[in-house]
Amino acid sequence: MTSDGESGGKGLDQDGCFVREGSLERVPASFAPVVAGLTDRLAGHFPPGRVLSTYLYGSIPRGTAVPGVSDLDALLVLRGEGPSDADRAAARAVEAELDAAFPQIDGAGILLITEDRLLGEAERYDWAWFVACLCTPLSGPDVTAGLPRYRPTSLLAREANGDLHRRLPGLRERAAAATAPEERTRLTRGVARNLVRTGFTLVMPRWDGWTSDLAESAEVFGRYYPAHAEQMRAAARAARNPAAYPELLDDLLTGLAPWLADEYLAVHGAKALPPQGP
Known part of the structure; x- marks a missing residue:
């Protein structure tokens, strides 16, 4: 029970911890080509090995995306230092190509963060929580797998x-x-x-x-x-x-x-x- 006497639980497991929202199984069929297009274009614009892990977030992995209305949201975890100007330019190019190629989406947005920053103590309750609880792994290792569970504190x-x-x-x-x-x-x-x-x-x-x-x-x-x-x-x-x-x-x-x-x-x-x- 909360301090207001309401029973919680929505989006939480029986221990009161966040349940990761979204999954690849929930991606609507009409958006599957967009997700495949993202993977293809990332490989074409980023050097091999630069992107450690790719995540989706937002309405597409939650299964609530509406064709022609929803956008594609993705997050890339990068190896090493950065993000560099070249990384940002590559992300913008992928966004533009996806938006032009797929009428199902109303734009695309790609966030960039390095593995070291994501897993650093300063981001434990911000970026790390966001990726661990609100992002769906698409490719590469789930870098947040070893983090403690989160509660709505x-x-x-x-x-x-x-x-x-x-x-x-x-x-x-x-x-x-x-x-x-x-x-x-x-x-x-x-x-x-x-x-x-x-x-x-x-x-x-x-x-x-x-x-x-x-x-x-x-x-x-x-x-x-x-x-x-x-x-x-x-x-x-x-x-x-x-x-x-x-x-x-x-x-x-x-x-x-x-x-x-x-x-x-x-x-x-x-x-x-x-x-x-x-």
Whole structure:
């Protein structure tokens, strides 16, 4: 039971630990060629041995992807140092080729991280948790297999999303500079998704469970913060169809986002700053 008296368990096993969401078996048949295309193009753009492991995340491995609406999300774990400019250029080329070749997806996004950083102590409750619990292995070893199990704790909430207050000024600058409709649509989608997920992780330890569904995340958040429930529902709708809400970006960044940043700090504290180099 949680402190609110609700029974948790959604997305958790009987010990209260995260169940890894997604699997290759859940990939919808219409998206299987996209996944195969990703594997082929990675081999064509990255030098042999550069990519240690490839993961999928998001709606495609969860089995909820909608043709023509959903995007392809992937994460590459790299050997050695980096990511380098060449790595980033290769990832952007793969993204562009996939988007052009497969009408099933509305864009592709590839994240890059090195094995050493992913498994370092500083990322234990951020990137490592993300890969261990929310990413589906596609190729290569599962580098997170030896990590301890994760629970929906305040520490996890803090390290996963406790930096909104630091990112908010930059998001406002990007919004002010985004004048093209396509650019604002992309930014609205990204900001809306992030705010819904941040709102959910704010209440995650109290709800004592996990969901990646944006609509459900907004509803769970609304149980604990009813005064902001409609704002969060609007963000969830914009995350799915940002072009339909052209004015929402500024509203989110001046209304919901600053309140959420302050509340997150009050409840969970600030995410630890990354270690500084020499």
